[in-house]
Amino acid sequence: MSLAGKRILVAKPGLDGHDIGAKIITLALRDAGADVIYTGLRKSPDYIARVAVDEDVDALGLSILSGSHHELLAQTRTELAARDAADIKIFVGGTIPPQDHQALIDAGAARIFTSEMTIDHVLAELELALTETA
Amino acid sequence: MSDNPPLNRRQLSRELTAASRATAGQLINRVGPDRERRAYRIGFTGPPGAGKSTLIAQLAAARAESEARVGVLAIDPSSPLSGGSILGDRIRMDEVADSPDLFIRSLPSRWAHDGLTGNVAEMLQIMDRHHFDEVFLETVGVGQTDHAVKALVDTVVLVLVPESGDSIQAMKAGILEMADVYVVNKSDRPNAERIVGEIEGVLALSTGSRRGWQPPVVTTSATRNELGDLLGALASHRAWTEANRDDLAWRRRAERHHVQSVLNQQIAEIAEQAPVELFDASGAEIYAHFLTHLTPPGD
Ligand SMILES: Nc1nc2c(ncn2[C@@H]2O[C@H](COP(=O)(O)OP(=O)(O)OP(=O)(O)O)[C@@H](O)[C@H]2O)c(=O)[nH]1
Ligand SMILES: [Mg+2]
Numbered sequence: 461m462s463l464a465g466k467r468i469l470v471a472k473p474g475l476d477g478h479d480i481g482a483k484i485i486t487l488a489l490r491d492a493g494a495d496v497i498y499t500g501l502r503k504s505p506d507y508i509a510r511v512a513v514d515e516d517v518d519a520l521g522l523s524i525l526s527g528s529h530h531e532l533l534a535q536t537r538t539e540l541a542a543r544d545a546a547d548i549k550i551f552v553g554g555t556i557p558p559q560d561h562q563a564l565i566d567a568g569a570a571r572i573f574t575s576e577m578t579i580d581h582v583l584a585e586l587e588l589a590l591t592e593t594a
Numbered sequence: 595m596s597d598n599p600p601l602n603r604r605q606l607s608r609e610l611t612a613a614s615r616a617t618a619g620q621l622i623n624r625v626g627p628d629r630e631r632r633a634y635r636i637g638f639t640g641p642p643g644a645g646k647s648t649l650i651a652q653l654a655a656a657r658a659e660s661e662a663r664v665g666v667l668a669i670d671p672s673s674p675l676s677g678g679s680i681l682g683d684r685i686r687m688d689e690v691a692d693s694p695d696l697f698i699r700s701l702p703s704r705w706a707h708d709g710l711t712g713n714v715a716e717m718l719q720i721m722d723r724h725h726f727d728e729v730f731l732e733t734v735g736v737g738q739t740d741h742a743v744k745a746l747v748d749t750v751v752l753v754l755v756p757e758s759g760d761s762i763q764a765m766k767a768g769i770l771e772m773a774d775v776y777v778v779n780k781s782d783r784p785n786a787e788r789i790v791g792e793i794e795g796v797l798a799l800s801t802g803s804r805r806g807w808q809p810p811v812v813t814t815s816a817t818r819n820e821l822g823d824l825l826g827a828l829a830s831h832r833a834w835t836e837a838n839r840d841d842l843a844w845r846r847r848a849e850r851h852h853v854q855s856v857l858n859q860q861i862a863e864i865a866e867q868a869p870v871e872l873f874d875a876s877g878a879e880i881y882a883h884f885l886t887h888l889t890p891p892g893d
Contacts (some may be wrong), residue, residue: 462678465615490678493701497681502687507832514697516607516679542602 462587464493469517471499471508473532474524481554481575482523488579489586505532512548512585518590519570526580528562537568540583553582598725601663603697606724613716614661616862619889621713633665634832635718637743639733640753641761647686648816649753649824650730657728657823658693665697665721668712668732671703679703683732693734696820705862708742709733712799712859713854715746717860744772745851748839753777755794758787762792772781773833774809775827781813807834814846839878860888 471488472479474533487495489594497541499508512520520540527551540546551555552564553573570589575580603791616624638646650666656666668683681700688698701711710733735744744750752773755763762770770793778789793811810827814820864887872883 467611490673490680491676493676493678495672495679495681495700497684497700500685507688507692510603511684513604514607515684515700516611533642 462493463583463590465487466494466519466590467497467515467517468494468519468521469497469508469512469515470521470523471497471503471511472501472502472504472523473508473536474526474528475502477501478523478525479523481525482521484579485521485523485553485573485582488583492583495535497525505539508536509543509545512540513543513545517548519549519551519586521551521573524552525557527555529554529560529564530567531581533564533567535568551586551589598663601697601724604721606697609720610717613713614701614711615721616716617865618712620858621716621856622889622891631731632719632722633728634749634753635731637731637733637747637827638751638753639743640735640751640777641758644734644753644755644758645814646735646737646753646814647682647683647731647821649777649779649814649821650732651687651689652729652816652819652821653824654696654760654826655693657714657822658696658721661695661806662727663695663697663725665699665724665726666730666732667699667701667714667717667721667729669701669703669709669734671734672704677704686857701735705853705859708744708855709735710746710855712855715848715855718746732815733877734736737790742851746848748835749774751775751777753779753827754789755780756783756789759785759789759792762789762796770796774807774831775824775826776809776811777818778811778813781822782818783823786813802851805838807831857888864888868878 468489470482472482482498486496486498499511522532522536525546533552535552536550537546540548549570550568551573552569553570554572556572564572571585609629638650639862640646647668654664656732666687670679671682672679672681679702681702684698695823703711731743731747739752750773753769754777757777776793778786790811790813797809810823812827814822814824861884864884868883871882
């Protein structure tokens with residue numbers, strides 16, 4: 461329940477066409493008390509950043525299965541910064557090989573979530589990350 | 595329009611969040627009358643899935659051509675179990691309407707049970723301060739209980755569908771009497787004209803206090819971008835309102851709704867913070883607990 465009142469955007473950038481994972485996480489976040497907006501498939505980083513700003517979200521989750529996670533994270537951060545919103549925390553989820561995790565964290569992701577993690581673990585990590593100051 | 599300062603989306607966005615997160619105690623001293631000059635407000639209500647969001651998107655797209663600054667506040671229900679929500683209105687809007695002068699904010703209903711959300715009155719005032727020409731307010735869409743929106747907007751649009759036939763008789767005494775414009779959306783499906791006839795039949799019988807306004811019934815197909823006479827109906831009602839509205843009565847009603855909603859919020863907050871054992875006490879004792887915990891203005 462400690463995600464109560466948090467506004468979270470779950471976004472699907474890039475070209476992959478599967479969003480079961482994004483939908484599962486959307487429901488889990490709602491059940492943990494958060495107010496969740498899901499973008500639907502194949503959104504551009506520009507679009508995602510605009511929605512994140514207009515909706516004033518506390519966290520932005522990028523669900524990426526296509527392998528383009530480095531590019532999409534970088535582009536999304538650029539678009540957020542262009543809107544004076546570099547402080548919005550970004551989480552990356554999907555098929556992310558373990559060897560890429562550190563690079564994504566170094567590039568500004570707050571946490572990496574993979575399908576091997578339990579939902580409870582994801583929620584606990586998310587909650588923790590939202591209390592950390594940048 | 596064009597002489598307005600550019601829209602600062604980040605700031606507007608944060609002001610809206612602050613307004614929605616304010617506690618009742620903070621709000622008491624902020625309740626204040628609506629400004630004189632303000633955005634024209636249109637409320638959309640009607641049963642779940644009737645096409646309110648899709649219709650708003652089409653209207654917003656039509657307005658964008660005239661470079662009007664259009665805002666949308668779209669409310670979706672909060673889960674009574676977890677308190678969380680999935681805010682799904684926006685996804686229907688963004689795909690159609692994407693313009694630099696359009697701003698959409700999704701809002702959870704939270705403790706509000708009147709089809710709106712807490713402190714929406716102040717959020718509408720924030721939209722005014724950011725120079726919106728027009729604001730569309732989408733209610734939760736529970737149909738019968740969404741009257742409250744009438745206190746806050748200039749025009750109420752009730753969106754129904756061809757399948758609404760059975761409920762129209764049931765709605766007679768409720769929301770069906772208070773809308774200013776009636777829409778039968780999904781007119782690409784059978785029976786739209788029959789529903790139009792049924793609504794007109796009910797309206798002909800109602801002698802409510804409309805002070806001369808004859809509410810039109812229009813058919814639309816939002817997914818086919820067929821707005822029928824909706825734009826014309828909205829323009830007519832706006833012209834009628836601006837010529838005939840009793841501004842004093844309107845302001846009193848808005849203020850009454852605003853204060854009442856702050857009180858409702860405070861009562862919800864007191865209930866949430868009360869120790870569970872409180873509810874073992876007698877009704878009178880529980881009642882006294884609520885009364886002593888209400889904050890007077892100025893504290
Ligand atoms: N056939 C048809 N479908 C429509 C029309 N307008 C909307 N829809 C569909 O109806 C569904 C619901 O549309 P929304 O715009 O989300 O309806 P809503 O009233 O905002 O729904 P809630 O906010 O959930 O109460 C979507 O699948 C739309 O594509 C229409 O004119 N014709
Ligand atoms: Mg909707």
